[in-house]
Every structure is written in C-alpha cells, then in structure tokens.
Amino acid sequence: MKAKVAFFDFACCEGCQLQVANIGEALLDVLDKIDVVEFREVMSEKSGGDYDVAVIEGSITTKHAIERIKEIRSIAKVLITIGACASIGGVNGMKNNFELPEIKKYVYGEDEKYFDSVPTMAVDQVVKVDYYVHGCPMYVPEFVTVLKHALMGIPYKAPEKSVCTECKLNENECLFDRGLTCMGPVTRAGCNSWCINNGNICYGCRGMLDDPAKTGQIEILKKHDIPLEWVTNKFNMYNKAKDVKENENE
Amino acid sequence: MSKNYDIKVEYLTRVEGHGNIVVNVRDNKLEKAELHIVEAPRLFEGMLRGRSIFEAQHITSRICGICSCGHTLASIQAAEDAIGFTPSKQTIELRKLLLHYETLDSHLLHIYLLVAPDLLGVKSFVPLISTHNKVVRRALRMKKTCNDVCDILVGRHVHPISAIIGGFTKLPSVGEITDQLTFLYDMRADMDATVELAATLKFPQFEREMEFVGLVSDDGEYPFLMGDIGSTDNFRYPKNEYKKVTNEFIVPHSSAKFAKHKRESYMVGALARLNLNYDKLHPKAKAVAEAIGLKPMCYNPFLNTAAQLVECVHALEESIRILKELRDRGVNYSEQIVVGLNETNNIEVKAGEGYAAVEVPRGILFHHYEVDDKGKIVNANCIIPTNQNVNNIEHDMKKLVPEQMEKSEEQMTLLMEMLVRAYDPCISCSAHFLDVKYINR
Numbered sequence: 204m205k206a207k208v209a210f211f212d213f214a215c216c217e218g219c220q221l222q223v224a225n226i227g228e229a230l231l232d233v234l235d236k237i238d239v240v241e242f243r244e245v246m247s248e249k250s251g252g253d254y255d256v257a258v259i260e261g262s263i264t265t266k267h268a269i270e271r272i273k274e275i276r277s278i279a280k281v282l283i284t285i286g287a288c289a290s291i292g293g294v295n296g297m298k299n300n301f302e303l304p305e306i307k308k309y310v311y312g313e314d315e316k317y318f319d320s321v322p323t324m325a326v327d328q329v330v331k332v333d334y335y336v337h338g339c340p341m342y343v344p345e346f347v348t349v350l351k352h353a354l355m356g357i358p359y360k361a362p363e364k365s366v367c368t369e370c371k372l373n374e375n376e377c378l379f380d381r382g383l384t385c386m387g388p389v390t391r392a393g394c395n396s397w398c399i400n401n402g403n404i405c406y407g408c409r410g411m412l413d414d415p416a417k418t419g420q421i422e423i424l425k426k427h428d429i430p431l432e433w434v435t436n437k438f439n440m441y442n443k444a445k446d447v448k449e450n451e452n453e
Numbered sequence: 454m455s456k457n458y459d460i461k462v463e464y465l466t467r468v469e470g471h472g473n474i475v476v477n478v479r480d481n482k483l484e485k486a487e488l489h490i491v492e493a494p495r496l497f498e499g500m501l502r503g504r505s506i507f508e509a510q511h512i513t514s515r516i517c518g519i520c521s522c523g524h525t526l527a528s529i530q531a532a533e534d535a536i537g538f539t540p541s542k543q544t545i546e547l548r549k550l551l552l553h554y555e556t557l558d559s560h561l562l563h564i565y566l567l568v569a570p571d572l573l574g575v576k577s578f579v580p581l582i583s584t585h586n587k588v589v590r591r592a593l594r595m596k597k598t599c600n601d602v603c604d605i606l607v608g609r610h611v612h613p614i615s616a617i618i619g620g621f622t623k624l625p626s627v628g629e630i631t632d633q634l635t636f637l638y639d640m641r642a643d644m645d646a647t648v649e650l651a652a653t654l655k656f657p658q659f660e661r662e663m664e665f666v667g668l669v670s671d672d673g674e675y676p677f678l679m680g681d682i683g684s685t686d687n688f689r690y691p692k693n694e695y696k697k698v699t700n701e702f703i704v705p706h707s708s709a710k711f712a713k714h715k716r717e718s719y720m721v722g723a724l725a726r727l728n729l730n731y732d733k734l735h736p737k738a739k740a741v742a743e744a745i746g747l748k749p750m751c752y753n754p755f756l757n758t759a760a761q762l763v764e765c766v767h768a769l770e771e772s773i774r775i776l777k778e779l780r781d782r783g784v785n786y787s788e789q790i791v792v793g794l795n796e797t798n799n800i801e802v803k804a805g806e807g808y809a810a811v812e813v814p815r816g817i818l819f820h821h822y823e824v825d826d827k828g829k830i831v832n833a834n835c836i837i838p839t840n841q842n843v844n845n846i847e848h849d850m851k852k853l854v855p856e857q858m859e860k861s862e863e864q865m866t867l868l869m870e871m872l873v874r875a876y877d878p879c880i881s882c883s884a885h886f887l888d889v890k891y892i893n894r
Contacts, residue, residue: 214495218518218611224562225610227597228590231582239579246577264495294515297500306499320496340518340611383793401608401615402622404793406511433794440508 206354209241209254211275213261213268214295214323218340219286220260226343233347236354256281256353262288262295262444263329265319276330281353284326285346287339291410292444294339295323299443323444337361339408339441342394361393365412366405370396378404379427386437388423389415408441455480456858460866472878474869476854486850488843488873501833506532506802506824507618507795513820513835514612517879519562521612522555522603523813524820526678527835531820532618535807536828538800543785544620545678550775551606551616552677552811553768558599558610559814560723560761560768563877564651565592568758571871572654588650591643598640602633602772619800622791630780637773644769648741651762657868660752661852663845664716665725666698668812675726675733675767677812685728685750686715692810695819699836711844712836718844721816722876723760724751738767754849755875761814795828802828815839815877839878846876 210220220242226233240250257279263269276282287293298306299322307320326332334353336346345361352359366387370377373396378385386407387399398405424431460476477485497516501509510528514521526548533540540548565588566578575581581589600610606625608614615622625633668676669683682690682698690697698719699712713719727734727742728749734742742748742763747756792799804826811818816838823832849872857868 216515216518216521218515218521221518221611224566224593224596225600227600228593230593231590234579234582242577246579248576248579294500294512295495297504297512298496300503301499306496309499309502310496339515340609378791378793381791382797383791384796385793397608398614402789402791403608403614403617404791429796433796436504437794440504440512 205236205238206256207240207250207254208237208256208258209250209279210239210243210258210260211241211271212243213259213272213289213326214264215261215286215288215293217260219289219336222340222343222346233350237350252278254279256283258283258285259289259326260285262292263324263326264295264298264321266321267319269321269329272326272329281333282326282330283334283336283349283353284332285336286341287337287408287410287441289326290332290335290337291442292323292325292328293408293441296442296444297440298323299446300439322447324447325444328444328447334359335361337391337409338394338397339406342397345393361391361409363413364392365416366390366392366394366396366399366409368392369394370399370405373400375399379423379429382427384429384433384437386434388420389434389438406440407438411438411442458854458862458865460862460869462866462870472873474866474873476850476865476869478854478858481855481858483851483854486847486854488846488850490843498833498835501822501830504830505794506536506822506828506830507792509822509830509833510617511612516835516837518611519559520555520813520815520818520879522551522607522610522616523811523818524835525613525616526552527809527811527813527818527820529616529618530678530809530811531807531822532824533807534809535805535822535824536618536800536802537805538619540620541785541788543779543788546775546779547606547621547624548616549678550772551603551613552813553772553775554599554603554606554610556677556814557765557768557772558596558603559877560765561592561595561599561647563814564647564758564761564765565589565596567874567877568871569654571867571874572656591646595640595643595647598636598643602636605629605633617790617792619790619792620788622789624784624786624789625779627780627784630776630784634773634776634780637769637776640769644766648744648762648766651759652745656753656755656759657871658753659755659849659853659856659872661754661849662752663848664714664719665728666714666719666721666841667725667729667817668810669729673733675730675735675771680810682810682817683729684714684719685725688714692819693806693808695808695810695821695836699819699841701836701840710840712841713844718848719841720754720845720876721838721841722757723764723814723816724754724757725816726812727751727760727763734763735767735770737770738763741766754845754872757875757877761877802826813838815879816841837879839876842876842878846873846878 385404387405391409458478462474473489513528603610665685668680670680819836821834
C-alpha cells in the first residue's frame, strides 16, 4: 500500500510547494512511491479527509488556521512541516514586531477590522510536528531525506551544528572578514551554506540552533565591532514568531 | 425556460493562493459574479517599516514563490531609485536575463500544469502521467531546465540569492555561461513540441472590448524590466505616476481593493503586453503568434495562455542572445559586489523615494519605497498584477455568464474556473496587499 500524502498551505508564498515541482522528471519517481491525494496548487482532486501523511507549508496567522491545522493533525498519522514559515514562523513573524491593530491599519486602513489576524506562529506552536524541513525556501535534498525517513517511520533531526561548519568545507571566505554581519555562526546547518556559496550572507532562514555557541558568537561580534542589536534585528526576520507564548492565541 | 445558477467554488485549485468564485443567476438574471480573495493577510508593507532598504529585496521576494525573481527585481530597482544608485549596463543585462528565466518558468508551469488539464478534460496533471506521459515528462524537463539555469545565474529560482542592490554577489564564469547556453539550446526542441501541442488546444470563444495596461518604451525592445506605463487607450505615464493608472478603490459588494484606469476595469499580463508591443517580439515568437492566429488587438482573455506561449519563445530566444553577447564581450568580474546591510558603506545612501514598474509573468508590478538618510524604510507600497486583474475578471464574468446560459451548472462552473485560471492569478501575492474579504462561516 502506498502512503496517502496530502499537501496543505497556510500563510506563505507557496515557494516550497514549487520546490517540489522543481524536482523535474525525478518527481515521477517520487510519485511512484507515494499517492498524492491533495495538492491544491497543482491538483483539483481532493482527499476528502483520507490521508496518512500531511505536508504543511506556511505559518499560522488566523483563528481559522488554528482550527484547520488542529483538524489536519487529528487525521494525519504523520505531520511534516516544510519551509521556514511552517517550521519556525519565517518572515511572517516580522509582523509580531508591531502592535497588530497598528500594522493592520497601516496596510488595510479603516477596513482592518474585516481581517482575521493573530500573531504569527509556527505550526509546532499549535500542534505536534513529527518532522521538519527547514529553510526559505526548503532545500530539496533535505525534503527527500525527510520524506524517506517519514515513510520508513524512523526519526530525523536536522544537524545540530552551525552553517559555518558547512561553509568552511565549501571553502568560502568568511563574510565577517569582509566587514559584514552573517547569521551563519548561530544558524542550523543542513542547507550546505547555500547563500554564502553564492556570494551572499546567511540570513538565518533555517532558524537558530537549539544550543548556539553564544560565547563564540559574542567574541566574533566584539572582534569585528558589530553591535549585538544588528544581529538581533536580523534574527527577527525569521525567528520572531517563536516569541509567541503557548495559548496566547487561543 | 428560466435558468438558475448557484455557483460557489471554494478554494479554487490550480492557481497560486486562495480564492473563491461566486456566481448567482436567478430566472436568467445575473445577480452576482464575484471573485473573492480569501488568502490570509500577511502585511508585508507594514513589516518592511524600520528595516534596512538593503533587506527589502530579500523580504519582498518572499511575497510569492513563483514570481520571487520579479519581486526581487522590482524591489531592487525601486530601492536603487530611492537611494540614487545607477546600475551598470552589465547588471541590467543580467537582470533582463533573470526576468526572462522567470517568465519562461512561470508561463510553462501555467500552460502545462495549470491550464492544459482543463483543455484535456482532466482534473490535474496526475492522470496525464499515464495518458500523456511524454507531455508530462516534457513539461517537467522544461521546468527543470528553467530551474537549472536560474541555479547557475542566481543560486536558485525560488528566492534568488545573488541579485541585490548594486548588482550581483556572484557573476557567472565562462563555463557557467556556456552551461546555460547548452541548457537553452537543448530546450528549443521541447519548445517546438510545446508550440505544436498548443496549436491543437481549443480555447473557449469569448470577446470583450477592454483596456490593456503594460510597460511601453521608445526603443526596439519588448519591455519587461524597464519602461513607462502604457495603455492600449493611448495613455502613457512615467513609473512614479503609477497611482494614476491603478486608482485603487473599494466596491460595496467586496472589501477587496480594485483597480481601474479610465474605464470600468483593465487587464495586465501576457495578453496586454502582446497587444501593446507585438511588433517588438522576437521574429521566432512572432512567427508562432502568426501560426496560432494571435495578433493585436486580441480581446479574448482565455488567449492570455496563448500569449504566454508566444512570450516563452521570445524569452528563450532573448536569453540566448543575452548570453551570447555576454560570452563574446566577456564578464567584468570587478563588478561583483556584496553589501549585506551596507555595514561597510559600499553603496552611498541618501534619503528619498523610489519607484519600479516591472513586467512580471502575470503583468505589471509596482514597488514604491520611501527611505530616510540612514537607508531605513519609512514607507512601502506594492501593487501586484493580480490586484489589477480581479476587477477585470469580474467584468468578464458579467458578460460571459449571460452569453452561455445554455450550459449546465457544472459546465458553467468549469468555464468560470477556466476564465480565472486564464489570468494566471497569483492570489498569495495579491492578498498581501489588497483588502481581503474574509468570509466567516
């Protein structure tokens, strides 16, 4: 029996779903192993609530979404989050830097009252998540690895080391040495230092390490005379949602 | 016989984002034809305030996964306009190349995976894997090629890495230019097959005389990256006057912000571009347009998909031209730049306002920023193609429904879905900026 897999999207750009379509012809090999029963962006078929694995993209930003994710969790045997929005809250979390009525009013004017909006949360701030695929967008090789683990029923955890460890192996020049602030030292590895390989800085999209090397990071900042505030502000770009406390949105 | 329709399509599929279609007909009389946007608001413009202008492109790219390169380019250009930075000729050429890649990628996805299933009478591409295996393989192969060339140029297609204010953090090596060319040469055969397939597809017949809006320019180039805002009603405005075209307004039946220029509504996208700039298409693309009988003025919005096909050929051939010129001229690697938060003052910053108008796959996109002298964003505004099209779609529905009353409710529902899909709406984009009618059930 092939596992029935359903894709669901919440507040997001749908870029991670697109990453799935970008696998190319190899996608047909993946589809050979699983039965995709719902995938709204590219399919009109509906699962009717019959699925084993739920793949979730996007963060939880409305009361309606809270109810919907709870319902999905009650059906799914396995729940996988894909991308920063679902896994850690992602860029949607920046909204939490502002007072909600104020930011809604800025965008929607006097009509802001029509919009259901709660502080942004990652999926695991509402329901239990079994597997995480990190990144903005998600890194396809990690998605395939996670999917394999999920189908075999064995646990998977992203490496508990920093992006720097991968960056060093890729022999990139350290961006701090070029006078720039990079989130690599405190960000969870697993993307093969994708952005730095392409000449840019790390923006921390995979989330902060559970146990980052704080002393080391502070030393780096001191050495390069970089205010801590810059780093905190940068971290707010992807990680702010995690500040929302349990049951705050209930 | 009196005809009644009570159509309610919730969470329209095979479009980007969440939308509902509502059509009500009582005793042959159309009471309601609406497209509701139900995407969760994400408040991007609000979130940008207080952040560095050098982060704007990284953040706004996340508005949409499909048109992330388009948002990136609009954001960068508006930001550069605001702080007073002028990009080099090489940078502009590479940006045009990136935009061509995105047009190609997005149009192919729309034609093959989102529209073709309707025209072949199935619910999605999945049943086509067994009935039209070669076609599905070709679609996925072409999609992969777009992805591969984007990977080489900017690190990845979804949320490009190396395109930033000031230029590119990584410039392609000679080998990487050759690699991109090889991929694109190989794509030509698949493109020919795509054109052949498209010629066999039957699009619904429908016409409504309407206004089309898109970029126009005085040079010989089919404008995607730069130009003035033009209309088939012969209006022309510089990009900083975009609000004269969009005139966002609120209608009583929906809290969604609509756009209109001088008429009741207007259309943006591939068909608008083709109607405005047909003569500037690459000769090969023009030949395809002729072969499928597409020429200006075309007033059938269902043929937006056909116009996308013509643009695919154009984008492919123009990409090859840019790469060849780059190869022959040689890349100036001294232009490689990384700015981060501009910690090293690599780029001079002044306070100001900046605008960009870019033709992204679904139509003209506006980004507008105001920054202070430290490069902090004070205000931000973005108007998305789909925002501009929603009003036009509703006007199409209002003409189309009464013309097709012989149809069953099921057939009418499909026709409405096909109409909305023809516009290739990017609802997750639009909802981040327009007023969303949240239907609370």
